[in-house]
Structures are given as structure tokens and as C-alpha cells.
Amino acid sequence: MSKYKMHVLVCGGTGCHASESDQLLEDLKTIVTEKGLDSEVQVIATGCFGFCEKGPIVKIMPDNTFYTQVTPADAREIVDEHLIKGRKINRLLYVDPENQEHIADSKHMGFYKKQLRIALRNCGFIDPENIDEYISRDGYEALAKCLTEMTPQQVIDEMKKSGLRGRGGGGFSTGLKWEITSKSVSDVKYVVCNADEGDPGAFMDRSILEGDPHSVIEAMAICGYCIGSSIGLVYIRAEYPLAIDRLKTAIAQAREYGLLGNNVLDTGFSFDLELRYGAGAFVCGEETALIHSMEGLRGEPTVKPPFPSVSGYYGKPTNVNNVETFANVPVIINKGADWFASIGSENSKGTKVFALAGKINNVGLIEVPMGTTLREVIYEIGGGIKDGKKFKAVQTGGPSGGCLTEKHLDSPIDYDNLIAAGSMMGSGGMIVMDEDDCMVSIAKFYLDFTVEESCGKCAPCRIGNKRLYEILDKLTQGKGTREDIDSLRNLSYVIKDTALCGLGQTSPNPVLSTIENFWDEYLEHVDEKKCRSGQCKALLQYIIEPENCVGCTACARNCPVNAISGERKGVHIIDQATCIKCGACLEKCKFNAVFIK
């Protein structure tokens, strides 16, 4: 890398890719070559920078200039002005929404100030398709250290001491899991990486695999060394083609360097990796279901115990960890368990990656120390609520989590606090909602997801969630009663207690947490047949204000169901029984006479 004077890093993550960052990369390369700069300037695609809201991102090193929302049309100016003349292009810099100042260096941006990137340490810094760049940032040093200086038990002890817990949602101690698998006696054992990120609104695993695939490969090899396994399997969603490509490239490079395969680094340890493709089933995030899916079966979970650590893939001991968990491992070995354990809160060590999305100014991928408060995440990193609206709730943990409100904003985020608040860490989706969101509809949205994704094996999940959905639907139609809310609650507890796997046991969380935190809204839907945010169509009424109506007949002519009557130049009336609430009248009225109640 050292022969280049300047590096142009173009984000090649999925979000930026979707905004033509590949074209931008090509254009930059072409222009750099055209100007004869290709021996001095290196243009590469990196993994996700995290600041997806402002993508595509281009970063110029070594002066650390951070350009946002760059289009292919800007390529020439970047080369001419910045690379050749050394002048920063003001209009492409990030503008601080508070004081309208242009900020060139990402370190001074609110979005990055509070972040601490461990799992994402290489995302946006290195070319994920070049193993040398990973190695130059201490890559594979941890593996070498484990194989040559430490016994498997020493590595396990270090992991236990670090306090690292599973980042896929469960929060089980990683070191302990490795220890249990290492003690299972068998001729063959497996290391499995769970990259089946099914939580809608979460994309951290994908970003790690796209931006830093070697960190996962290295960690899986370390895990293999600890538990006595020579085969690793990555179970990855087929919907992630870019991540699959990068992972394949990385595996091939690691083999070429003797970091995978027989006799790794001449130590006598052998380890290799294979990919297994998921085919779109949320329940396959559950480890027993995932294992069945890898065996070519329907991804249905089975009762634990036996845990996969004892009997997993084809009945052999199998250690399943999530992508983000693995990404933390090499750093822990390199910097030591004490360093890692010094970050975070009492029982949750290290950092957590969150996919911050929804009604928030700075959508993106963030990584913060455990114990950071929701307020810091939403207001300082996330830049507050979009369009100056009022914060209403934040949903964590996806379909298994709950909605937290204003009163939770100052509690520190960690595994235990989130559970105490009625939600959970989950894989790290964090969706922010504002005053325009109806919480009954949100609960219904999640139940719709669960009903669709339930594997159908156990009755509480298959039938119970369907009934929950139906009751919520009844509420949003304005046909609910107070008894319905009681039924929702009772049924939720029954499902939690009796469902077979984690998906079913947590599926009522969105219902329970919204009932708990937004009781008023539920009552309004039931007692007053009113939806304060106007999301429940059936509860809306379109009304014509007689004082403003001039009788132009525009609304009546555009009504698809002829629900509006009235004489020309006379006041019009909407027949509520016929109205389908399409909103055409509101759109067509030029006199502000139509309004929603």
C-alpha cells in the first residue's frame, strides 16, 4: 500500500451500491488513469462506512476528507480539484445540521464522535477483496498467536474472561459455548457461522461480510482450533449475493496464503471452510433450525437439549456463532481480554453494532460501547427525528423485541436492561418511530411477519400468533373491544410459555410492549374508534367543511365510489357508509374544504 501517495476509498456496501457507487468507482479509476495518476493514487471499493443516509460515501486518505452523496457526475471534479490541486470540494462535504458548518473530517461528525468500532474496525478502511490489506491491519495475527503460543484451553479462558456474549440475540457467553463444544467427545466437530440475517431492518452481518470477510474466517479458524474441529460452515442468505462473492474471494485467498486448508501456518492444524445457502426463512436464525436447513431439510427447530454443542450437524458437536460475534474474536486475542472487558457495562462487555433506521436523520450502521443510552444513539449519533417530528418509540430486537419509549431513553443499552424494559437486544435492529406511527399497527406489522415466518411445527406459534394478528386487525378496523385487549394479553403469555423455539417464545413481545407502553392508544382504538396518527384507514373520516366548500364538484367527480353528493355551487357531503377512504377528494380539493378527522 505504501507506494501510493493518496487513496480514494469508495463505499461498496449494498446501500451505496444501490446508488450507483460502482459506476462512480469505475469513473474515478478511468479519470485517474487518464490523468496519469494511477501510480500515485489508488482507487478502491471498501465495505460499508455506516453512514448510509448520506451515501454514496467517498473518503480520501491521508487527509481524511469525507465526501457525502457523491454521484458519478462528481468524479471528474474530485480528481481535478482534490487529487490534483489539493482543494477540498465544499459542496460535497457533510453539513452539520446544527450550525450549517461544512465538516471535512469524519472524526468531527456527530454521527461518528460517539462510536467505537471494534467489529466494524476494517469496514470502510480496507479493500475487502484484498487479503494483504487485512493482514496489514494485524489480520491473521491472532490466529498465528493462538496456534503457536496458546493452548486451546488458554484461548477459551481468554474468551471467557473477555465477557463476549453472543451477538445474534441470545447473549450466551461465547467462551462458555466454545468450552462445552470442546469437551464434547467426537471424531468430527463443526464450526458454524450463522449469517442468516433475517431480522427485517438489520444489516450488520451483511456489512461485516461485505466489508471485512477475513475477520470472520480468522475467527472461525480460531474457534476450530479451540473446539477441535477442522471444518467450518458459513450459513448465508442467498439474498446476499455481494456478501457471498466477497466471502468466496476471501476464502480462496486465505487458502492460497496457507491460512486455511491442511497444515495451517505449518502448525499441523487443519481447517477449511464451506458455504451453505439459506433460502429465506427467518426461523433459520434459530440454531437447531439452521442446522436442519444445512442438512437439506425444512428449517424446523427441535427441542433443546440436546444443544448443538453436544449434538448438532448430522448429530456431531457443532458450535454456532453469529457473524458479529466472530468479528470480535481476533481483536480480543490481539489486544487481550482485559482490554475488551474494560469496555461496556457490568454484564455486557464490548460494543454492539446497531442498524439504525426508520424516522431518523442519520440512517446507518453504528457501533457503540454497551451501556450507551438510547438518547445518545438517537439524538447525538442519529441526529434526531426526521423532519423535526416528535419521537414516539424505538423498536429494538426486531420481531422478537419490543417498543421502548421516552421514559427508556436514558437507560443504558445492554442485554439485561433491554430485557428488563420488555424488549431485547436481538441482532441489533433499531427502528425509530415518530408521532405519525400507530403502535397498534406496528404490533400488527410484526405479527404479520411472525405469522408468515412461523414454521408451523408447534401449535402455540402456528395458531396463537395467527389469532393475535386477527385480534390486532380487528382493533385497527375499529371493531375491537376491551375484552379483546385482555385476550391479546392472555394469549401472549400462553405463547411465551409454551412455544417450542425462540421465535415463538418472543413473538408476542411487540404486542405486550406496545400494550404496556401505549395503553392509551389501544384504548382509543377500542373506546373511541380513533387512531391518533391516522394510520388506521378504517378509523378515519373524510369530512367536508361547509364553510370552505364552494361547490366546484371536483371531489364528487373524482370519487371512485360516488360517495359524495351535492349541487353545483352548493355544499357537498361525503356519505361515510360508502366512503372507501381513498383520499382522492382531499387531493383534488383546491379550497382546503376536505379534512381528515
Add this chain to the structure above:
Amino acid sequence: MATIKLSANKLDELKAVCKSFNNEKGELINVLHKAQGIFGYLPAEVQEVIAKELNISVAHVYGVVTFYSFFTMLPKGEFPISICLGTACYVRGAEKVIDEFKRLLHVNVGETTPDGKFSVACLRCVGACGLAPVVLVGDKVYGRVSPEGVKDIVAEYAK
């Protein structure tokens, strides 16, 4: 379902795929991925061939095909439209975008237009939440789609 005659060429290709996985029943999902790549979808006839090659019951194959949302037994349109219904897209108005596609193309979610041009489907999170709501036409991603913008997307392909 009407019997579909599978072309001999593609049939051989399918059998070769099964063979490349050693006709191993544990490789069923990998075989199905490849088969959907060849045929575009997985009609009953394809499933029967796979069952025979891997020496498992057709019910087993059918059970797996219908379990996973990635596999489809219906052919998709020439331009498959997928609307993301992940939470981030949902709270930013994806439902209204779906309604607009349904209205413009006169199809329901999961259906294909009679001319075979467009099919409409929902998917859960493509991981581009910064661009919510997101619509995919084939592999092309459209970000920050508003109901008003739907007609422009359709027009791009309707020519």
C-alpha cells in the same frame, strides 16, 4: 397444474447439477438453488426429477420448496418487481407504494401481469435501509420511492 414439457437440454442440465452434488439428499437446498437458476422457478415436474435423482420422495422436495420463501413454484414476470417490507421501509410508507403498484398493474402481490411482463412480490429487507422505502426491479435498486414515483418506474420498463 398443466403438465409442462421440460426441454431435454435443460433436463440434462438439471441431472448434471444433481450429479455434481453426488446425488446426495443433504444437498437438496443447493440443488434447488441451481435448479431455480436454470428454470427461473420450480414447477412440479422439476421437483419430480430432483426427487428421483436424489432418491427421496416428491413430498420431501415439495415440503422444502414451499418452506423457503426464496423458492417459487410460479414463473416470475420478465421484470420482477419486489417491494421491501422490512421495518425501516414499512415505517417510511412501503405499504402505499405496494398499493400503487397493485393499482397501476392490476395485479395482487404474488401475481404476474397477463402479458408476462411484470410480477409483484414483497421481500423482507435488502439491507439498504438508508434508502427506504426500497423497490427492486430485477437486480436494480430504486431508493426513496414515493407512491407518485411508481408510475415512472413502471414506465421505464413498459416500453
